[in-house]
Amino acid sequence: MTIISLSEILGNALILLFLVGIPLYGYFRKVPVYDAFVEGAKEGFPTFIRIIPYMIAMLVAIGMLRASGAFDLLNHALSPLLTKIGIPAEIIPIALLRPFSASAANAIVADLLHTQGGNSFISHLAVIVSSTTDTTFYLIALYFGAAGIRKNRHAIPASVMVDIVGILSAIWITQWLLQ
Amino acid sequence: MLNFIWLFMMVMSVIIGLITGKIPEVVLAVTDSAKFAFTLALGLTGVMALWLGIMKIAEHAGLINLLTKALKPLLLWLFPDVPANHPAMGAIAMNMAANILGLSNAATPFGLRAMAELEKLNPYPGVATNTMCTFLALHSSNLQLVPATAIALLAATGALHPTDIIMPFVLSSLCAVIAAIVISKILERLSRFKPVEISASEETVS
Numbered sequence: 393m394t395i396i397s398l399s400e401i402l403g404n405a406l407i408l409l410f411l412v413g414i415p416l417y418g419y420f421r422k423v424p425v426y427d428a429f430v431e432g433a434k435e436g437f438p439t440f441i442r443i444i445p446y447m448i449a450m451l452v453a454i455g456m457l458r459a460s461g462a463f464d465l466l467n468h469a470l471s472p473l474l475t476k477i478g479i480p481a482e483i484i485p486i487a488l489l490r491p492f493s494a495s496a497a498n499a500i501v502a503d504l505l506h507t508q509g510g511n512s513f514i515s516h517l518a519v520i521v522s523s524t525t526d527t528t529f530y531l532i533a534l535y536f537g538a539a540g541i542r543k544n545r546h547a548i549p550a551s552v553m554v555d556i557v558g559i560l561s562a563i564w565i566t567q568w569l570l571q
Numbered sequence: 572m573l574n575f576i577w578l579f580m581m582v583m584s585v586i587i588g589l590i591t592g593k594i595p596e597v598v599l600a601v602t603d604s605a606k607f608a609f610t611l612a613l614g615l616t617g618v619m620a621l622w623l624g625i626m627k628i629a630e631h632a633g634l635i636n637l638l639t640k641a642l643k644p645l646l647l648w649l650f651p652d653v654p655a656n657h658p659a660m661g662a663i664a665m666n667m668a669a670n671i672l673g674l675s676n677a678a679t680p681f682g683l684r685a686m687a688e689l690e691k692l693n694p695y696p697g698v699a700t701n702t703m704c705t706f707l708a709l710h711s712s713n714l715q716l717v718p719a720t721a722i723a724l725l726a727a728t729g730a731l732h733p734t735d736i737i738m739p740f741v742l743s744s745l746c747a748v749i750a751a752i753v754i755s756k757i758l759e760r761l762s763r764f765k766p767v768e769i770s771a772s773e774e775t776v777s
Contacts, residue, residue, distance in 0.1 A: 403719050406672055414625050418632035425628050432627025436620025439683055440612055448608040453580040455604025459596040460584035491711075501724070510728030519721035520736050524743050526713045533573075534679075535707060536699065539686035543698040543769060544572050546758035550708040553754050558712055558747035565746070566739040 439538055446537025450530060454492050463488055463496075479563055482514050486521055487559045491528040491552065498522065517566050524562040525555045619680040626665060626681065635661035638668060649709070649752065650702045652692070659688035663706060673715045682710065697769045705755040712747030715740075 415425045457463070467485050474484050482504055490497040501518045508515050528551045536544060588597040629635050636656075639646065642664050643655055653659050662685035669678035686703060693700050718740050725733035758764055 402717075403673065406674060407677075410669075410674065410677065411625060414629045414632070414634060417634060418628040421632040423628055423631040428628045428631045429624035431624075432630075433620040433624035435623045435684070436616050436680075439619055439680075439687075440616040443615075443683070444609065444612050447612050448605050449577060451608035451611070452601055452604040453577050453584075455600040455607070456584035456588075456597050457580050459593060459600035460588035461591040461593050462583060462587045465587060465591070505724060505728040510725040510730035510733065515725060515728065515730070516736055519718070519724055520740050520743065523715070523718045523721045523740060524713055524747060526711050528711050531710055532707060535682060535686045535710075536573075536703075538683040539690040539703070541686075541690070541697060541699050541703065543767075545699045545704060545766060546755065546761070546764040547699050547704040547707050548572055548576070550704055550751070550755045550758050551711040554708050554711040554747055554751045557750035557754075558743060561746035562739070562743035565743045566736075569739045569742075570735060 442540070443534055443537045446533045447530075450533035454529065458489075458493065458496060477560075478567065479560075480514060480517065482508075483517055483521055483563065486518055487563075490522055490525045490559070491555050492530070494522075494527045494530075513571055516570055517563065520566050521559055521562045524558040528552060528555055615679065618676050619683070622677045622680040623684065625677075626662075626684070629665070630658075630661065635665060639664045642667070649705060652700065652702050653689070654692075657688065657692065659685055659692065659702075662688055667709075670710070671714055671716055673717060673719050682706075695766050695768050698766050700766070701755070701759040704759060705752070708751040708755040709748065712744060712751045714744045714748050 415429070418425045418428065463485065466488055470488070471481055471484050475481055479487065486497050486500050486504075489500065501522050504518045505515050528548075532544065532547055532551060536542075536547070584597050585594075588594045626635070639655070639660050646653075646660055646664060647655055650660070650663065653663075662681050666678050666681035666685055669675070669681055685706065689700060689703050689706075690696065692702075717737060721736060721740070722733045725736065
């Protein structure tokens with residue numbers, strides 16, 4: 393059995409365990425499962441209405457910034473410094489984009505996988521770097537939007553610092569273990 | 572802070588767009604991203620309704636209670652401001668469990684629920700609490716047991732040992748988790764991040 397199908401089977405099994413296992417357990421605990429499901433699912437749409445303005449605000453600003461070529465400029469400006477601390481040039485755009493846009497970072501990762509092959513060190517590093525961080529700015533907009541938070545306090549600096557630690561440790565630990 | 576960051580991002584994209592000559596792309600990105608945000612949120616809504624429904628069953632069946640009880644020492648240590656049996660704890664526990672198992676589609680609805688529940692406990696409505704900031708910082712560290720997508724991607728493009736990445740991945744995620752806890756506990760004590768009630772003048776602006 394190949395790794396792809398194994399991880400796929402595992403992932404599907406987990407989802408089904410939650411999706412069918414929980415109602416099954418509920419049924420045996422005499423929960424009216426259908427009614428309970430509908431009661432919970434009703435919260436879905438009001439959440440949509442709450443988050444949509446925040447998501448449009450954040451994603452439009454990120455989209456404009458990407459289209460302007462700002463990330464390419466930043467990449468050029470930072471790469472001499474970043475290659476000095478051991479970050480390979482191919483990884484820099486992934487690290488810069490990942491907190492803003494998962495799809496943009498994934499596109500670069502896919503391109504690296506395509507050109508360098510899945511067996512190369514750089515491809516291993518690329519997928520690790522993009523999985524150790526989350527789309528921080530999108531998450532903050534989404535989560536705070538859902539709760540109606542307008543003063544973020546230290547949420548942004550804390551999350552950005554965590555991203556930096558995550559990316560740097562991913563690069564250094566991977567170089568140490570796999571290179 | 573988002574007021575400034577948001578404006579900065581838009582002004583910068585116009586200035587940089589003028590320099591790089593990419594103004595048409597910037598303008599195009601406005602409508603494209605707005606549409607994309609809407610479809611993304613709409614797609615999220617379906618999945619969200621589904622998992623919120625499942626969560627309600629789990630709640631009625633007592634499963635959330637079991638999970639929260641199992642994670643209680645950890646949760647109380649991480650989020651000392653939340654009462655142990657508050658619904659927010661249940662949602663946080665479900666979010667963490669889903670994230671660690673790699674079910675990010677399920678994790679988001681639980682996370683949004685957790686934030687809404689945390690807001691009910693908030694002494695200063697509209698101002699982020701320490702718990703919210705720690706929770707978000709932890710979220711940024713993206714801890715998973717097995718990075719299934721990454722392994723599948725490598726395997727699909729010809730890696731001989733794609734599972735090699737598990738070790739460095741888990742170690743660097745742990746570094747990020749430790750950083751998330753330490754950084755948010757330090758920053759929440761700084762006076763410049765002290766929670767202050769939203770003043771009347773700001774209220775009218777919003």
